[in-house]
Amino acid sequence: MSDFIERFGLWSADQQVQARELLARLDSGEVDxxxxxxxxxxxILRGKTLVTEAARGAFKRGVNLTTTLLAKDTSHRTVFPVFTSGGGFDLPGLQGGADFVIVPDPxxxxxxxxxxxxAWVQCDAYMKDGQRCPFDTRRILQRAVEQVHAQGLSFVAGLEVEFHVFKLDEPAMRLADxxxxxxxxxxxxxxxxxxxxxxxxxxxxDPLMELLRDQLMALGLPLQSLEIEFGPSQFELVFGPTRDMMPADTMxxxxxxxxxxxxxHGYHATFMCRPRIPNVMSSGWHLHQSLCHQADGRNAFVPEQDGASLSPLGLHYLAGLKVHACGxxxxxxxxxNGYRRYRPFSLAPDRAIWAHDNRGAxxxxxxxxxxSASRIxxxxxxxxxxxxxxLASQLYSGLHGMAExxxxxxxxxxxxxxxAEQLPRTLGDALNALKADxxxxxxxxxxxxxxxxxxKQAEIARFNLEVSEWEQREYFDMF
Incomplete structure (x- = not known):
């Protein structure tokens, strides 16, 4: 019987060539x-680390992971009844902690x-019958990209990513922690x-910036700038535009x-939006996006008339983003935590609007x-x-604006x-808006x-069971 990847035809011709080249690198002895x-x-990246001999087999058969990973919230708790009939998913193959297969993308x-x-390789998730796992989020974006390609276009995105880095004083590794x-x-x-x-x-x-610059550029990521942001211990990295799946894979x-x-190197980095530190400033992820023509690479958002902000296609795409902002x-x-960022006059948006070169929108x-850099x-x-x-939410929203x-x-x-329509103020409100879209x-x-x-509702339920420091301070002595 043929191996899993060959049996179900999971690699394109290009991927098959890439895989042969990678196996040659493994044979060369440069990888442990x-x-x-x-x-x-x-x-969040999950997976397994294999020694070279076992890795060779994984490029034929994939790597088995337990389906309980699909049932985890952000505390890594399993929030579906995986050992009941149907496993809480109502999908064959996902009950009882059975395996699914992650297949490397060479x-x-x-x-x-x-x-x-x-070495490192990113994988896609498949069920044991060779079908794509329905909860593989990378596949969701791939479907959106395919819809864009069907119109002779490609998605282009650049990343502005804010985050915090602190000196690590105590890793909190005591038994009680x-x-x-x-x-x-x-x-x-x-x-x-x-x-x-x-x-x-x-x-x-500069020692931290040099460290990040050297390592990220050695990874081949399209780093453009490293910046001191406004908040304490807050930084921003900006990455140049790439196409289709690459911006999400980069992030x-x-x-x-x-x-x-x-x-x-003795630091703690966090992408948490608003850490609980004095005088904190929230971190955002600003996504620059446009479409380009596949035939010649021209930016499809460049306006043709003086005074226009974008091309007609770009304006339709923009309208789609606006219509589906809450969803x-x-x-x-x-x-x-992310919804603590949305507040007026904070350089974070609070309503579904657009504006020409205005950071409050x-x-x-x-x-x-x-x-040629015209974009949203x-x-x-x-x-x-x-x-x-x-990114899939952006593409599907923009495509709707274009279609209509x-x-x-x-x-x-x-x-x-x-x-204008106010953006959701809580995660619960945002989930309701998504379900209504x-x-x-x-x-x-x-x-x-x-x-x-x-x-996400499981996370909200856990949050609502906790007594916050605010409640303790507000009520414990007064009442």
């Missing part, structure tokens, strides 16, 4: 172990510069903050890489006649978002005063939306 990584429903293979003689989740580490600041883009602040953390690898690199919020900002449009910057996202779901030739309306030059439910699949909302 290969990490087979799969991005789960939260965009085009993602690379050496990890911070881990000696260690364990849990689900465990105690967070004790940290201290690298910068006091509030000196945005100052050279002195940058120079004071998944980027987050994991930064956390690993920093931990190895896509739970995919762009998937944590309870959710959709900041940058376009002009002859400007969506400022709704937080850096914890699953990149495949966030929607009009985005006028630019909102006073973004915190313009009457018929277009997004149809594109993502109602089964996936129900699955995703079930996991």
């Amino acid at each position: 172990v290969v990490r087979f990584a799969w991005a789960d429903q939260h965009g 085009g993602t293979f690379r050496m990890l510069p911070w881990a000696p003689r260690t 364990s849990g689900q989740p465990g105690e967070p580490p004790k940290v201290s600041l690298l910068t006091h903050g509030h000196q945005y883009l100052t050279e002195l602040r940058y120079d004071s953390v 998944v690898l980027l987050r994991s890489a930064i956390k690993q690199i920093c931990r190895r 896509s919020a739970a995919l762009a900002s998937p944590t309870l 959710m959709l900041r449009v940058l376009g002009a006649v002859g400007d 910057e969506n400022r709704i996202g937080e850096p914890t978002a699953n990149p495949y779901l966030y 030739r929607l009009d985005p309306g006028p630019s909102a030059d006073a973004p915190y005063e313009t009457p 018929r277009w997004l439910c149809a594109q993502f699949g109602q089964g996936f939306v129900d699955y995703y909302c079930h996991i």
Whole structure:
């Protein structure tokens, strides 16, 4: 019997060639172990590390993982009854903690510069019958990209990612610190903050910046700039535009890489939107996006008339993003903590509007006649978002605007005063907006939306059971 990948024809001709080249590299002796990584429903990398001899087999058969990984919330608790009939998923093959298979994508293979003689490859999830796992979020984005390609276009996106890095003082590894989740580490600041883009602040953390720059560029990521952000110990990295799946693949690898690199050198990096530290500034993930013509690479959003912000196609796409802003919020900002960022006059959006070159608007449009970089910057996202779901929400929304030739309306030059639909203020409100968005439910699949909302509702339920420090301070003495 043929091996799993060959039996079900899971690789393209290009991937078969790439796989043969990779096996030759494994035979050369330069690699000791290969990490087979799969991005789960939260965009967190999971998988197994195989020694070289076993890795050769994984490039034929894939790697087995337990289906309980599909049932985890952000505390790594299993929130579906996996050992009941149907396993809570109502899908064959997902009950009882059975296996699914992650299949390496040979085009993602690379050496990890911070881990000696260690290779890494990203995988896609399949069921045992060779069908794509219905909850594989990378496949959801691939479907959206295929719809764009069918129109002779490609998706183009550049990433602006804010995050915090602290000095790691105490990793909180005492026996009593364990849990689900465990105690967070004790940290201290690298910068006091509030000196945005100052050279002195940058120079004071140059060892960290040099470390990240060297390692991320060695990974082949399209890094353009490293910046001191406004908040204490807050930073921003900007990555150049790439096409189709690459922006999401970059973000998944980027987050994991930064956390690993920093931990190895005595730092703690977090992409949590709003850490609980004094004078904190929230972190966002600003997504710059456009479409280009596949035939010649021309930007399809460049306006042709003076005074226009975007081309007619770009305006329709923009209108789709605006119409589905509330429905896509739970995919762009998937944590309870992320909704603490949306507040007026905070450089974070609070309503579904667009404006020409205005950072207070959710959709900041940058376009002009002859400007090949004409694009839309969506400022709704937080850096914890699953990149495949966030980008898919953008593409499906934009495609709807294009199909219906929607009009985005006028630019909102006073973004915190313009009457407009308010963005969800809580994760629960965002989930309700997603479930009410018929277009997004149809594109993502109602089964996936129900699955995703079930996991997020489990997180909300756990949060509501906790007594917060605010409640203790407010009521414990007074009443």
